[in-house]
Amino acid sequence: NAGVTQTPKFQVLKTGQSMTLQCAQDMNHEYMSWYRQDPGMGLRLIHYSVGAGITDQGEVPNGYNVSRSTTEDFPLRLLSAAPSQTSVYFCASSYSMDRGLSGANVLTFGAGSRLTVL
Amino acid sequence: GDSVTQMEGPVTLSEEAFLTINCTYTATGYPSLFWYVQYPGEGLQLLLKATKADDKGSNKGFEATYRKETTSFHLEKGSVQVSDSAVYFCALTGRLLSNFGNEKLTFGTGTRLTIIP
Numbered sequence: 001n002a003g004v005t006q007t008p009k010f011q012v013l014k015t016g017q018s019m020t021l022q023c024a025q026d027m028n029h030e031y032m033s034w035y036r037q038d039p040g041m042g043l044r045l046i047h048y049s050v051g052a053g054i055t056d057q058g059e060v061p062n063g064y065n066v067s068r069s070t071t072e073d074f075p076l077r078l079l080s081a082a083p084s085q086t087s088v089y090f091c092a093s094s095y096s097m098d099r100g101l102s103g104a105n106v107l108t109f110g111a112g113s114r115l116t117v118l
Numbered sequence: 119g120d121s122v123t124q125m126e127g128p129v130t131l132s133e134e135a136f137l138t139i140n141c142t143y144t145a146t147g148y149p150s151l152f153w154y155v156q157y158p159g160e161g162l163q164l165l166l167k168a169t170k171a172d173d174k175g176s177n178k179g180f181e182a183t184y185r186k187e188t189t190s191f192h193l194e195k196g197s198v199q200v201s202d203s204a205v206y207f208c209a210l211t212g213r214l215l216s217n218f219g220n221e222k223l224t225f226g227t228g229t230r231l232t233i234i235p
Contacts, residue, residue, distance in 0.1 A: 004161070042122075042207065042225040043162075058222075090161055105150055105211050105221060109161030 002026050006091050006110035013081045013117045021076040021113050023091030029108070031094040032074040033058070034066065036087040037112070043090065049074055081117045089113045120145045122208050122226035130232045131198055139193040139229050141182075141208035149212030150221075151175075151184050151191040156205040156228070165193075165206070200233045 007022045025032065033048035045058030049068040063085060065077040074093075078085060092107040125140040143149065150169045154162040166175030171186035180195045191208060205228045211221035 040227055042227040044225075045222065092161075105152075105223070106164050106167070107154075107162070107223060109163065111159070111161045 004091055004093055004108050004110035006089075006113050008113060009111065010114050011116070013078075013115065015082060015117060017081050018077070018079050019081065019115075020078075021089055021091075021115070023074045023076065023110060024072050025074075025091075025093045025108070026072065027093065027095070027108065028071060029093035029095050030071070031096055032068065033092050033107070034064070034074070034076045035090045035092060036060065037090060038087050046076065046089075078115075081115075083117045085115065086117045087115060089115060120149070120210060120212055120222070120224045122210055122224055124206075124208050124226035124229050127205075127228070128230040128232060130234060133200055133233055133235050134197045135233075137193070137195040137198045137202075137231070139206055139208075139231070141191045141193065141226060143189050143191065143208075143210050145189075145210055145212045145224075147212050149210040151182070152209040152211075152223075153180070153182055153191070153193050154207040154209060154225075156207065158204070162207060198231075198233050200235055203231055203233045205230045 004025045030051045034046040035043040037043050044060050046064050047066040049055045052071050055066050090112050091110040094107050121144045123142050152167045153165040155165045156162045166177040168175040168184040174183045182191050182193045207228045208226040211223050
């Protein structure tokens with residue numbers, strides 16, 4: 001059982017370049033999300049999805065796009081990279097974030113993608 | 119808005135020492151509380167959780183009690199091991215993300231723990 005798989009693990013970009021961080025899960029989770037982790041700031045939510053075809057913004061969505069065409073995949077796109085987007089990115093999924101459901105609100109994380117923008 | 123405050127790190131302890139990592143929160147309503155752990159080179163994983171006041175979450179020798187009167191969820195372990203070296207994140211859910219009924223998970227800044235033999 002692979003869980004949540006993120007690629008690439010490391011990436012260096014120049015300012016203005018675009019790229020896509022890939023995220024795939026094999027647990028049939030409806031909820032998927034992207035976080036960025038920065039020193040002294042914990043994890044901040046970028047975008048999330050509650051199912052195929054449904055996405056919404058988190059706390060820090062500017063400069064990022066997402067789509068959810070299948071239950072398994074949730075790619076994060078940087079359209080024009082900036083040095084402020086240098087960070088470690090985590091994809092996380094859950095079968096639900098609805099507290100009304102037993103066992104919900106528990107996230108499974110990928111191993112992370114470290115991005116450096118020069 | 120919701121927020122989580124953790125004790126500043128890094129924390130360095132000797133093996134078999136007693137561990138406390140403080141966590142306090144601010145939230146409206148009745149949040150669920152979590153501790154996640156991040157081992158070197160890995161993503162976060164759930165360590166324990168508590169969903170209502172006075173609940174105690176426990177796992178792998180770690181414990182935390184949901185204290186509503188002090189808005190705290192301190193992490194404790196009686197005897198730490200070298201393998202416990204990691205970054206620990208306190209988190210809460212409570213505020214709705216949207217009309218979908220899903221809750222937002224808010225994280226603290228993390229506390230790096232190093233255990234020396």
